[in-house]
Amino acid sequence: xxxxxxxxxxxxxxxxxxxxxxxxxxxxxxxxxxxxxxxxxxxxxxxxxxxxxxxxxxxxxxxxxxxxxxxxxxxxxxxxxxxxxxxxxxxxxxxxxxxxxxxxxxxxxxxxxxxxxxxxxxxxxxxxxxxxxxxxxxxxxxxxxxxxxxxxxxxxxxxxxxxxxxxxxxxxxxxxxxxxxxxxxxxxxxxxxxxxxxxxxxxxxxxxxxxxxxxxxxxxxxxxxxxxxxxxxxxxx
Numbered sequence: 001x002x003x004x005x006x007x008x009x010x011x012x013x014x015x016x017x018x019x020x021x022x023x024x025x026x027x028x029x030x031x032x033x034x035x036x037x038x039x040x041x042x043x044x045x046x047x048x049x050x051x052x053x054x055x056x057x058x059x060x061x062x063x064x065x066x067x068x069x070x071x072x073x074x075x076x077x078x079x080x081x082x083x084x085x086x087x088x089x090x091x092x093x094x095x096x097x098x099x100x101x102x103x104x105x106x107x108x109x110x111x112x113x114x115x116x117x118x119x120x121x122x123x124x125x126x127x128x129x130x131x132x133x134x135x136x137x138x139x140x141x142x143x144x145x146x147x148x149x150x151x152x153x154x155x156x157x158x159x160x161x162x163x164x165x166x167x168x169x170x171x172x173x174x175x176x177x178x179x180x181x182x183x184x185x186x187x188x189x190x191x192x193x194x195x196x197x198x199x200x201x202x203x204x205x206x207x208x209x210x211x212x213x214x215x216x217x218x219x220x221x222x223x224x225x226x227x228x229x230x231x232x233x234x235x236x237x
Contacts, residue, residue, distance in 0.1 A: 003229055003230045004108050004109070004227075004230070005041055005043055005230050006044050006102075006229045007044075007046070008045070008046045008047075008048075008220070008231040008233050008234065009048075009233070009234040010048045010216065010235070011048065011049040012049070012050065013051075014051065015080075016051045016052070016054045016080060016082060016093065019047075019051070020084065022047075023101055023103060023171045023172070026045050026103045027103050027166075027170075027171045030103065031166065034167060034168075034169070042105075042232075043104060043109070044102065044103050044104035045104075046101070046103070046220075046223065047099075047100070047102075047103070048098065048099065048100060048101075050097065050098065050099065050212075051094060051095075052094065052095070053077070053078060053080065053092075053093075053184060054080040054093050055090060055093075056082045056084050056090070056091060057082070057083055057091075058089055058162055059083075059085055059086070060089075061083075061088070061089040061090050063083070063090070066090045066188055066189040067081070067090060067187070068186075068189065073187075079184070079187075084172070086162040086172040087163055087164065088143065088162030091175060091188070092184045092188060094180060095179075095180075096177075096179030096181065096200070096202075096212070097178060098176045098215055098216060099176075100123075100174045100219065100223070101172060101173040102223075102227075103169070105168070105169055106169065109227070113163075113165055116170065117143055117161060117163065119227065120161050120173065121159075122226050123222045123226045123227075124136055124145045124158070124174065125137070126222045126225065126226055128158075131218050132201070132204075134147065134201075134204060135147070139155060143161045143162070145157070145159040145161075146158065147199060147204065154196075156197045156199035156204075157196060157197070158176065158199050158200065158201065158204070159174055159175065159177070160174065161175075176201075176215075176219065177198065177200035177202075178200060178201045178202065178212060179200065179201070179212065180202075182198055201215070
């Protein structure tokens with residue numbers, strides 16, 4: 001069976017609001033194609049990006065409860081804040097964190113939002129095990145990827161996931177902590193879950209730094225395998 005085609009673009013380092021607007025353009029284009037019944041070869045887009053320091057919160061998130069610092073403090077530490085149109089609660093994006101934004105026409109895949117979320121998790125679980133023999137796992141009733149099964153050690157979240165889906169078109173996606181400065185999570189209740197620890201690939205492997213380019217390559221490959229797609233590169237940094 002012929003593989004589905006996605007246009008892949010690595011945006012490099014890009015401010016959150018600009019990336020959000022760009023996602024929305026691609027998202028709206030696919031929806032218009034569907035409304036106008038235009039037949040196209042592509043099944044969507046897949047973007048990589050690394051954001052400057054920013055906190056984002058989902059449409060049903062609780063800023064007053066889960067953002068633990070004031071707006072003045074955010075300005076002082078040079079962190080932006082955005083209320084977004086994705087699902088999920090509050091999270092942090094910043095340097096050393098790999099963001100993946102799949103903007104997919106799910107008519108080419110399947111029309112099941114829960115299956116889609118589980119496959120996004122599977123991309124990261126597959127990546128962690130295949131390349132580092134780290135066992136990523138799911139937490140019942142939650143979205144994302146955790147590391148656990150270590151006696152007397154709490155589950156540590158390594159990847160957050162939050163999406164928007166309309167007319168079976170997706171946007172937003174996952175945030176994988178690679179070389180992320182985890183101190184920034186101290187100012188929020190990550191994903192609205194109290195008493196949760198956050199980790200990174202760098203912390204788990206006990207290394208000074210992980211090659212970001214290598215991680216990009218490996219995550220891209222895992223996405224390709226799990227979603228059974230082919231990529232056409234638009235532009236790579």
